[in-house]
Amino acid sequence: xxxxxxxxLGAGYAGLSTVxxxxxxxxxxxADITLINKNEYxxxxxxxxxxxxGSMNWEEGVYPIAKVVDNMKVRFIPAEVTKIDRDAQVVxxxxxxxxxxxxxxxxxxxxxxxxxxxxxEFATTIVSPETAVRxxxxxxxxxxxxxxxxxxxxxxxxxxxxxxxxxEFLGELVETLPELCKVHGIDYNQVKITCVEAMPTMLxxxxxxxxxHAVNFLESRGVEFMLGTAIVAANENGFVVKVNDEExxxxxxxxxxxxxxxxxxxxxxxxxGVKRGRIVVKDDLTIDGYPNIFAIGDVAAVMNGTGENAxxxxxxxxxxxxxxxxxxxxxKLKLNxxxxxxxxxxxxxxxxxxxxxxxxxVVLGREIKGKPAAFMKKVIDTRxxxxxxxxxxxxxxxxFL
Ligand code: NAD
Numbered sequence: 001x002x003x004x005x006x007x008x009l010g011a012g013y014a015g016l017s018t019v020x021x022x023x024x025x026x027x028x029x030x031a032d033i034t035l036i037n038k039n040e041y042x043x044x045x046x047x048x049x050x051x052x053x054g055s056m057n058w059e060e061g062v063y064p065i066a067k068v069v070d071n072m073k074v075r076f077i078p079a080e081v082t083k084i085d086r087d088a089q090v091v092x093x094x095x096x097x098x099x100x101x102x103x104x105x106x107x108x109x110x111x112x113x114x115x116x117x118x119x120x121e122f123a124t125t126i127v128s129p130e131t132a133v134r135x136x137x138x139x140x141x142x143x144x145x146x147x148x149x150x151x152x153x154x155x156x157x158x159x160x161x162x163x164x165x166x167x168e169f170l171g172e173l174v175e176t177l178p179e180l181c182k183v184h185g186i187d188y189n190q191v192k193i194t195c196v197e198a199m200p201t202m203l204x205x206x207x208x209x210x211x212x213h214a215v216n217f218l219e220s221r222g223v224e225f226m227l228g229t230a231i232v233a234a235n236e237n238g239f240v241v242k243v244n245d246e247e248x249x250x251x252x253x254x255x256x257x258x259x260x261x262x263x264x265x266x267x268x269x270x271x272x273g274v275k276r277g278r279i280v281v282k283d284d285l286t287i288d289g290y291p292n293i294f295a296i297g298d299v300a301a302v303m304n305g306t307g308e309n310a311x312x313x314x315x316x317x318x319x320x321x322x323x324x325x326x327x328x329x330x331x332k333l334k335l336n337x338x339x340x341x342x343x344x345x346x347x348x349x350x351x352x353x354x355x356x357x358x359x360x361x362v363v364l365g366r367e368i369k370g371k372p373a374a375f376m377k378k379v380i381d382t383r384x385x386x387x388x389x390x391x392x393x394x395x396x397x398x399x400f401l
Contacts, residue, residue, distance in 0.1 A: 014297025017324025161259025
């Protein structure tokens with residue numbers, strides 16, 4: 001009798017939720033569970049904008065995976081996945097090969113610059129602790145340079161995209177930059193923050209009232225929005241944008257791209273029918289034709305609705321954690337030879353923070369803004385740590401007011 005091999009790739013919200021739940025519901029004898037992740041730590045991807053703006057050190061938003069996994073049931077291997085062979089049922093990594101009976105692909109997201117010229121070279125991003133730290137360091141270095149250059153470009157920051165990441169990043173920036181200015185003896189009024197968004201409206205998922213609250217909050221603190229303006233290139237001077245068919249150079253030394261993400265590039269190399277790193281999954285969260293391979297989190301397109309009207313749910317930490325828990329339950333059913341269950345998303349709402357003290361959101365169907373939204377955001381952030389890491393990590397990493 002051999003224990004079935006369950007292999008989980010990625011320890012983000014989706015993968016780590018799978019393992020955390022699985023080790024609670026199955027016995028030591030039931031399966032041989034292996035978790036593979038690039039880093040030895042899990043990072044809170046939803047807190048990265050805070051690191052990028054300097055409100056939080058990156059170490060505060062991470063915890064060791066070893067603190068979450070139960071060594072009796074799970075083997076954790078810090079390694080980078082280099083290849084998935086779905087038919088041979090083998091995964092190649094920088095620490096050797098691993099075969100599986102059941103595979104959970106939860107390899108997360110990367111930045112997507114849509115082939116825009118110069119973007120990868122000239123803009124920083126906010127997609128990992130490393131990139132968030134680089135974004136922060138670049139802004140600070142340019143402020144330091146300003147003291148000798150006196151070039152207004154060094155105090156100019158361009159943010160590409162007014163999606164959730166862009167807006168949450170701006171919310172932190174207007175809180176931290178006045179402090180940074182004080183440290184370096186710079187007048188905050190000299191700082192220019194411009195956010196460029198291709199669509200004529202921003203944050204379309206919220207009501208006009210909520211969006212206006214966010215815009216007013218940011219504009220009153222010096223942010224300038226350029227809506228209906230597409231970024232077509234990036235260079236050493238900033239962004240090139242297009243308005244009414246005319247190209248224009250926007251100048252800044254600090255250039256941040258928050259206008260696109262995609263699932264792991266390994267997805268295209270490993271599966272068919274993958275778009276922007278995401279593969280459509282069946283309602284039990286497995287891939288069509290591969291009942292032993294689950295894809296969850298940012299590498300999965302989980303459909304809302306059926307037929308022509310079906311649209312993938314947006315990729316969020318909230319859905320990723322639910323997908324992870326559901327996958328654990330389905331693996332347990334599968335091990336018992338029972339029928340797997342369809343996933344049903346329980347949308348608890350969304351909050352977009354504006355720094356530590358403000359925000360907008362819809363929670364359990366009710367609109368909130370201002371302090372209550374900021375409070376809810378901290379509750380949500382703490383809940384994520386508690387749900388995956390348990391009480392001990394919740395106490396050390398939670399955000400208490
Ligand atoms: P996004 O794709 O949601 O937003 C990117 C924005 O950039 C869009 O508004 C888009 O119109 C704009 N854009 C794209 N190309 C452009 C161009 N060439 N020029 C100008 N503007 C351009 O990306 P995101 O904000 O990083 O969010 C990614 C996912 O993560 C989403 O599913 C989001 O819901 C989720 N998220 C949620 C939260 C939250 O719940 N608080 C926070 C962050 C991210």
